[in-house]
Amino acid sequence: MKSKSSTNLLAMTGGLLLVSAIIAIGMRFVLGEITVPPLHYLERKFTIDYDRNVFLMDSKPFRYVSGSFHYFRAVPEVWRDRLRTMRACGLNAVDTYIEWSLHNPKDGEYTFEGIADVERFIKIAEEEGLYVILRPGPYICAERDNGGLPHWLFTKYPGIKPRTSDTNYTSEVAIWYGNIMKRMQKYLYGRGGPIIMVQVENEYGSFDACDKNYLNWLRDETNKYVRSDAVLFTTDIPNDRISCGKIDDVFATTDFGLERAQEIDDVWSTLRSVQPNGPLVNSEFYPGWLTHWQEPNERRDATAVAEALRNILTYGANVNIYMFFGGTNFEFTAGANDWGFGNYTPDITSYDYDAVMDEAGDVTPKYMKVREVLQDYMIMPNLEVPEKSQKTAYGSIQLKPMGDVLSATGIEALSTKKVIAKMPMSFEELDQYSGLVLYETVLPKLEIDPTLLTVNKLHDRALIYVDGMFLGTLSRQNKIYSLPLNAGSEGAKLQILVENQGRINFNIANDTKGILGPVTLQKLNGSTIELFDWSSNSLPLESEQIQKFLDIQKKSGKCSEQQGILLNGPVVLYGELTIETDPTDTYLDTDGWGKGVAYINGFNLGRYWPLVGPQITMYVPGPILRKGVNEIVFLEYQKTSPDLRIKFSDVARLDA
Ligand SMILES: *[C@@H]1O[C@H](CO)[C@@H](O)[C@H](O)[C@H]1NC(C)=O
Numbered sequence: 001m002k003s004k005s006s007t008n009l010l011a012m013t014g015g016l017l018l019v020s021a022i023i024a025i026g027m028r029f030v031l032g033e034i035t036v037p038p039l040h041y042l043e044r045k046f047t048i049d050y051d052r053n054v055f056l057m058d059s060k061p062f063r064y065v066s067g068s069f070h071y072f073r074a075v076p077e078v079w080r081d082r083l084r085t086m087r088a089c090g091l092n093a094v095d096t097y098i099e100w101s102l103h104n105p106k107d108g109e110y111t112f113e114g115i116a117d118v119e120r121f122i123k124i125a126e127e128e129g130l131y132v133i134l135r136p137g138p139y140i141c142a143e144r145d146n147g148g149l150p151h152w153l154f155t156k157y158p159g160i161k162p163r164t165s166d167t168n169y170t171s172e173v174a175i176w177y178g179n180i181m182k183r184m185q186k187y188l189y190g191r192g193g194p195i196i197m198v199q200v201e202n203e204y205g206s207f208d209a210c211d212k213n214y215l216n217w218l219r220d221e222t223n224k225y226v227r228s229d230a231v232l233f234t235t236d237i238p239n240d241r242i243s244c245g246k247i248d249d250v251f252a253t254t255d256f257g258l259e260r261a262q263e264i265d266d267v268w269s270t271l272r273s274v275q276p277n278g279p280l281v282n283s284e285f286y287p288g289w290l291t292h293w294q295e296p297n298e299r300r301d302a303t304a305v306a307e308a309l310r311n312i313l314t315y316g317a318n319v320n321i322y323m324f325f326g327g328t329n330f331e332f333t334a335g336a337n338d339w340g341f342g343n344y345t346p347d348i349t350s351y352d353y354d355a356v357m358d359e360a361g362d363v364t365p366k367y368m369k370v371r372e373v374l375q376d377y378m379i380m381p382n383l384e385v386p387e388k389s390q391k392t393a394y395g396s397i398q399l400k401p402m403g404d405v406l407s408a409t410g411i412e413a414l415s416t417k418k419v420i421a422k423m424p425m426s427f428e429e430l431d432q433y434s435g436l437v438l439y440e441t442v443l444p445k446l447e448i449d450p451t452l453l454t455v456n457k458l459h460d461r462a463l464i465y466v467d468g469m470f471l472g473t474l475s476r477q478n479k480i481y482s483l484p485l486n487a488g489s490e491g492a493k494l495q496i497l498v499e500n501q502g503r504i505n506f507n508i509a510n511d512t513k514g515i516l517g518p519v520t521l522q523k524l525n526g527s528t529i530e531l532f533d534w535s536s537n538s539l540p541l542e543s544e545q546i547q548k549f550l551d552i553q554k555k556s557g558k559c560s561e562q563q564g565i566l567l568n569g570p571v572v573l574y575g576e577l578t579i580e581t582d583p584t585d586t587y588l589d590t591d592g593w594g595k596g597v598a599y600i601n602g603f604n605l606g607r608y609w610p611l612v613g614p615q616i617t618m619y620v621p622g623p624i625l626r627k628g629v630n631e632i633v634f635l636e637y638q639k640t641s642p643d644l645r646i647k648f649s650d651v652a653r654l655d656a
Pocket of ligand 1: 156157158159166167168
């Protein structure tokens with residue numbers, strides 16, 4: 001179509017818009033005579049061609065090979081470097097979840113700053129030449145606490161049924177989407193942004209509820225914000241439950257790793273059973289795997305990964321590599337799994353995942369092999385493979401035991417709430433995200449000697465003390481729920497210090513935390529008596545309370561006498577690392593210590609547990625360190641190392 005003059009053009013419907021659109025997309029434009037392209041060129045649109053089994057970007061066939069990188073698993077200072085390394089491998093998109101609990105940690109409270117600045121992440125991705133695949137959940141699994149659902153949902157609605165049509169759940173999702181999806185709208189492809197795909201739910205087929213009304217509702221709720229500006233999709237495991245995850249009018253994709261890739265035709269035909277045509281997509285191709293505490297680190301062979309990737313691409317399929325860069329579960333964000341009935345297993349702090357890039361964001365041999373494959377399928381950017389970042393072995397430093405958590409000052413400084421009631425209160429009843437709850441009551445006269453103390457519904461791990469002396473540990477993970485008490489302790493103080501080791505993330509089933517049922521003692525006649533009148537004390541172990549405790553202890557000059565096995569409860573230790581030059585990444589080696597939480601300059605690095613491994617080192621991002629004095633704090637639950645020293649090294653140890 002040609003137009004003789006600009007006046008004529010302006011007279012056309014939407015003339016002004018058209019002119020600016022033409023300029024915006026860089027069409028040639030000659031004064032006095034404007035060439036107007038066919039209208040469909042002007043439309044920025046990401047769609048699906050179901051007949052040709054391809055995506056269309058602005059009407060042209062398009063394939064993506066993307067990589068998962070969750071912004072909440074790396075400090076924002078490194079986002080650009082990580083994204084550029086991904087692009088340099090040949091990826092043309094990045095895939096991220098949005099974590100509801102991060103942005104909305106308390107009812108009515110929102111945060112979008114620092115590590116929660118998801119908009120900045122999307123902008124940087126676009127600047128680095130990557131499209132964005134957005135997975136807002138709101139349930140995300142992701143090996144994150146509660147699969148990303150905020151704990152306060154369970155405080156506000158004790159009987160809530162997440163991921164169903166329960167109106168208590170859907171009304172809260174609607175409020176959250178009203179916030180987050182409104183922020184996302186301007187980044188949608190159809191509105192000029194990089195987001196081409198938006199996921200609805202997450203592996204819903206695997207969830208027992210199979211509630212189609214809920215899925216339809218969530219589709220409509222998502223669509224309120226997305227409309228035709230990006231493609232809505234679902235992701236489901238390729239098994240006989242895949243139809244439970246399928247939503248009418250939403251594009252279906254599947255996910256699989258090396259094992260299923262060996263029977264790839266079966267996998268595609270499972271996907272075809274719910275969606276006879278359209279592009280093939282593996283939304284989670286696993287180059288590694290997640291790891292639990294007390295189990296071997298999961299590794300996947302690089303050559304096998306590259307071969308499987310090539311195989312998938314030969315089908316013309318689109319792929320998202322999950323994880324391309326895993327990062328770290330800082331603070332208490334790691335989740336847990338329960339894949340067999342009652343087999344609770346918490347996830348480690350590292351999310352290295354044996355991914356294509358390692359936990360520190362460095363390229364690996366797997367990266368080089370994946371890049372070789374992508375060179376055959378993708379238009380490679382003009383980017384060199386980045387050098388590995390510098391790591392420094394800062395050496396060992398001395399820690400000093402500053403005080404006991406169970407001392408009167410310890411409890412006072414660390415406690416944020418104390419409730420006295422007949423029954424023990426759960427973390428959720430206390431509106432507590434993570435950390436510890438200290439339960440206390442007074443022991444009655446014991447009828448038999450010894451007598452078994454039982455905490456049947458324990459989530460997840462309890463250190464037991466009588467009159468301040470450590471008796472032993474109960475563990476949901478190891479299915480140990482009882483231990484013997486000796487008679488003669490009538491009137492003694494019973495303390496049960498319960499650790500939340502991470503809420504279940506896969507197939508979540510209201511994994512609330514704390515003591516969730518009766519605490520009982522054996523009687524002579526074989527029956528039991530229940531203990532009542534508990535005080536429940538919230539110890540969320542956030543940096544703020546740890547700092548308060550340290551300030552009090554420093555002022556009073558008092559410290560802890562405890563060393564070795566901690567018979568009087570957890571200890572807070574403090575040390576200083578002085579760095580002379582600009583800080584780099586390093587690894588905190590926890591070898592010789594027991595189980596606890598590490599903080600540097602008020603940044604919670606997460607849980608450590610070298611006693612069971614396999615993770616021994618904790619990744620320390622350079623940006624949290626500073627030139628000069630760095631404050632190191634350990635909150636050790638069980639056992640100090642013989643010399644009270646910790647070491648900063650330049651290599652990761654995740655396979656112990
Ligand atoms: C929603 O939660 C409230 C508070 O727990 C409860 O009283 C109500 O019955 C719940 N509603 C539904 C539909 O379950």
